[in-house]
Amino acid sequence: MISIARWAIKKTARASVALGSWATWRLVGPGGASGRPEIRVLTYHRFGTVARDPFCISPTDFKGQIAYLAESGIAISLNEFEESVFGGRPPRRGAVLVTIDDGFHSTYSSALPILRDYAVPAVAFVTPSLIGRSGAVPVTACSDCAPEDYMDWRELEQITGANIAIGSHSWTHRSLGRMSPAQAEDEVVRSREMIEQRLGERVTAFAYPFGTRADFNARTASILKGAGYCCAFTSQHGAVRPGLDPFSLPRVKVEGGEGLWLFKLLLRGGLDAWSWVDRTLWHIQASGHD
Numbered sequence: 001m002i003s004i005a006r007w008a009i010k011k012t013a014r015a016s017v018a019l020g021s022w023a024t025w026r027l028v029g030p031g032g033a034s035g036r037p038e039i040r041v042l043t044y045h046r047f048g049t050v051a052r053d054p055f056c057i058s059p060t061d062f063k064g065q066i067a068y069l070a071e072s073g074i075a076i077s078l079n080e081f082e083e084s085v086f087g088g089r090p091p092r093r094g095a096v097l098v099t100i101d102d103g104f105h106s107t108y109s110s111a112l113p114i115l116r117d118y119a120v121p122a123v124a125f126v127t128p129s130l131i132g133r134s135g136a137v138p139v140t141a142c143s144d145c146a147p148e149d150y151m152d153w154r155e156l157e158q159i160t161g162a163n164i165a166i167g168s169h170s171w172t173h174r175s176l177g178r179m180s181p182a183q184a185e186d187e188v189v190r191s192r193e194m195i196e197q198r199l200g201e202r203v204t205a206f207a208y209p210f211g212t213r214a215d216f217n218a219r220t221a222s223i224l225k226g227a228g229y230c231c232a233f234t235s236q237h238g239a240v241r242p243g244l245d246p247f248s249l250p251r252v253k254v255e256g257g258e259g260l261w262l263f264k265l266l267l268r269g270g271l272d273a274w275s276w277v278d279r280t281l282w283h284i285q286a287s288g289h290d
């Protein structure tokens, strides 16, 4: 939970950026500003009804968002994403990939039934050293959010069977950009090997813990490439287009307490301009974890 003032400022800022982008589209005409093929990768973390926690989405809101993706026919799987971005197959117009970071239990208890009901594929990024831990305060980008258990291996097996791919979110959820190359290599290799061994599925994608500009760089990209990953996602806002560096791909964060209208705008690029905040305030994001 964050203070009412900070919550209100953040919500106003996100809505203003989205509405400003919408006004710009109205000027440049339908089809968006770029007209180029692009995919938006959505970032979720936890699901529940915690007040003023931007990392927690209410199951009702999530259901509305997933129903909209299903009705629009724009949700793609990680396989389709990789074929589009790296295999030269053009993405379908307005394509969206759902990703869920951290491996919290609400991914299994709240998100899985909704994703399954609407047949929307997703990717869950998990941290093997935390799998099965209970009552832990989340080692995530929220310093004061409520404790939540992590999924165990049995639950991960079940979500894998429901068209949810599993990616690595490192071994211990520490910043790769703030450790030695040897430690970073251990984080990415160990986590991948453990997930593949336990679930029998190939791990191709990685999500950088925290994902601010302090948490990834050319060196971490080369370590991930050397470890056999296809791609890595950051927390920088923006659209994925063919030709981007596969090891620093942007995403768009979906936050709690926002209406479906804002969700629809962010699918069309309404929060891409938030990348300005990511670029200029990254040192605050890194220390404040938001």
Ligand SMILES: [Zn+2]
Residues within 6 Å of the ligand: 101, 102, 139, 140, 141, 169, 173, 209, 210
């Ligand atoms: Zn995380």
